[in-house]
Amino acid sequence: MAKRKFFELGIWTTVKKTRDYPITVNQRNLFHWANFQDLLHSKPGPFSFLELGIVSWRLNPDDYENDEELKRIREARGYSYMDICDVCPEKLPNYEAKLKNFFEEHLHTDEEIRYCLEGSGYFDVRDKSDRWIRIAVKKGGMIVLPAGIYHRFTLDTDNYIKAMRLFVGEPVWTPYNRPHDHLPARKAYVESFIENKACTQAVDAN
Ligand SMILES: [Fe+2]
Numbered sequence: 001m002a003k004r005k006f007f008e009l010g011i012w013t014t015v016k017k018t019r020d021y022p023i024t025v026n027q028r029n030l031f032h033w034a035n036f037q038d039l040l041h042s043k044p045g046p047f048s049f050l051e052l053g054i055v056s057w058r059l060n061p062d063d064y065e066n067d068e069e070l071k072r073i074r075e076a077r078g079y080s081y082m083d084i085c086d087v088c089p090e091k092l093p094n095y096e097a098k099l100k101n102f103f104e105e106h107l108h109t110d111e112e113i114r115y116c117l118e119g120s121g122y123f124d125v126r127d128k129s130d131r132w133i134r135i136a137v138k139k140g141g142m143i144v145l146p147a148g149i150y151h152r153f154t155l156d157t158d159n160y161i162k163a164m165r166l167f168v169g170e171p172v173w174t175p176y177n178r179p180h181d182h183l184p185a186r187k188a189y190v191e192s193f194i195e196n197k198a199c200t201q202a203v204d205a206n
Helices: 002-008 036-042 061-065 068-077 095-104 184-194 199-206
Strands: 023-029 032-034 055-058 079-087 113-126 130-139 141-145 151-155 161-167
Touching: 061 113, 068 141, 079 113, 095 151, 113 184, 130 141
Parallel strands: none
Antiparallel strands: 023 032, 023 130, 055 141, 079 161, 113 130, 113 141, 113 151, 113 161
């Protein structure tokens, strides 16, 4: 189902599975693949997570309850709330409707923080030129999408992800479907990351 959807939308669908990294990135039109570590730290390419305000880590999902690195990230970024969510036809009520909502292009007024404990999925985000970038997340990958970025999520053909959701304070999951350019969170995002009027907050996370 997911594959068909992507095809209909003309989005590059092949996912390069890497052994070493939980997140890979593809930008349509450039047909460029890279692992997030390279993008983040050493090999600036045609696009960069940091330039879009996106932060990611590779963590140990098999011991997340005792993971000091996860603890450190939560403390540093104030992620006081945490829950775990299974997204698959058997466990998620109203699965089809929810998947459809996840795949509508939207933004949030707060960060969207997801840590893939099992399974896999795709986050699509807009780059500075408003083109889609496809981010494939698999077990061990944790990603933070900044407030105000347009994005969407879907599963791959395995139809399963077990994800930890984190939040600062009481969670607000409200999606604002595009266009919601008048929201202060969107304006702040555009100013900081599209118009480059501020440095990324992402650097502070590491
Ligand atoms: Fe979202």
